[in-house]
Amino acid sequence: MPYIPTRYFCLIAALVTLAIAVSARFATNDYFFFAGYVVLQYVVMATAWNILGGYTGYVNFGTAGFFAIGAYSAVVMHKLFEPPLVVSIAVGGVMSGLVGLGMGYLTLRLRGVFFAIATLALAIVLQTLITNWDFVGGSRGVYIIRPANGPFGHPYIQYLFLTMLVLSTIAVCIARAIEHSKLGYGLATIRDDELAAEAAGVPTLKLKLIATVLSGALMGMAGAPLPYYVTYLDPSSGFNLAFAVNSIAMPLIGGTSSWLGPVIGALLLATIQQIATVTISSALNLLIVGVIMVGFVVAAPNGIVGLFERGVRARRRPAKKEAA
Amino acid sequence: MSALLKVDKLGKHFGGFVALEAIDLDVTPGERVGLIGPNGSGKSTLVNCIAGALRNDSGSVHFDGRRLDGLPAHTRTRMGLARSFQLPKPFRSMTVAENLHVPALYTVNARHGQHLSHAQIDARVEEVLTQVGLHEKARRRPRDLTQIEMRKLELARAMTAAPKLLIADEAMAGLSHSEVDDILALLMQLNAQGITVIMIEHIMRAVTSFSQRLVVLVAGRKIADGAPDDVVRNPEVVKAYIGE
């Protein structure tokens, strides 16, 4: 594939976003927006997870925690000021980013499975805190009244959909920019070998903190619109296991080595889940993810992108031999 | 002349096992020092303590007039202290050339008053790869390299950091006679450019021909330090090696 500079990539991404936004105007059924919102939310989540999990090699099991911090930040903001959605998203991002920083300081010296367990523990601690915080509804949950219309006059669900569309574009552009930057090189050295990275001058702790903050902030931003989407939020839905499982499974299925993998994985898995929810039952969603993930771990450990690259290489090789 | 590297009463233990005990070592700028000792005598552990991959439990390390204790490894590399690993640790997801881009970006370009452009980095990487004889493998990944090429990559990565002091931990193990000579010539050439070199080696022919001074570790203690000819005749050294 020819190398496309990041600024052109982002321009193309913006155009694609615009095209989707314009064509979505022709959707007649609100269901399209409800389903599309969830799919795009997972594009953000999978992309965010992959910055730490794929690029840096640190597996975060606590994604639901970051996501829920975003959602509950929006609840707090809503109860205090009822600010515009963008403000809640910004606050959700900052809060999750800060928690990412704190988590990073406490846990990034742990390696491998110990780090993963620590992130899971963090999510559980956060859930316990929220469950006991009455201001945001505690264990009973909280109702949020969704405005009828967005700021541009169309139904609010369309506005939520567009917001998530823009967020996913931003997330993908960030991921792609990192990949081809000095930071991306640095993160890859951490994934490959931390001692060697330090010996080559890479400030590993600092870069890991940058990755956790970025990843956490994006997850928080993805979670912030949730209260308006579900209109009733309680800890068990905000911290739902499905968020954690999906945000890990999607990059793994799509491929963790580039921005494209999480996007493909999210589009594919989230769409299948949306279809299954309508046609069979939402209870099957996690089972579907589990089965697909086991299949990929066995048959294609480098994900769909990896399969594709292998196909390309296999086709090129015989051609080269003939030439020689 | 004042020492470039000054190790003072350095101690390191793993649990109850004393790996290094009260090691003193001074290296002056431009020197070529050979560090030898039987397997498990603590050579790599000493390198790790100097380079910051391990923390020493006691004593201190000074480099270029600055105390290193407590500083992370990457800061030490940026100060000009580069090392190669005995067991090669390549960045497996990157090409050979990209492996060398890392120290260029993160070490050379992190120093004050220096900023290499992309073109300059490419040229520098190309130059180092040619010096170690890996230029034909520039776009390969470490998994395509032989064990010997992996060692050369290890050395090349340390060289790309443009160090003042280069510590090569068994860079020549497993190499053929002529390849050992190639690497020796390369290290001599680097030394002639002003880089101080500490060489850890089991191949006696290589260490004795290269070193101006030999330091011998046995069971975590320094038992000899001096001119190579004297050191190899030192009865304690002879006993340690024959007793092995």
Ligand SMILES: Nc1ncnc2c1ncn2[C@@H]1O[C@H](COP(=O)(O)OP(=O)(O)OP(=O)(O)O)[C@@H](O)[C@H]1O
């Ligand atoms: N991380 C560690 N934990 C526990 N023991 C260790 C560790 N690293 C080294 N050792 C022990 O410390 C001693 C010194 O090891 P070191 O690797 O420094 O020896 P060496 O002189 O480099 O040997 P070689 O010539 O085989 O490379 C050995 O007995 C080794 O088993």
Ligand SMILES: [Mg+2]
């Ligand atoms: Mg050793």
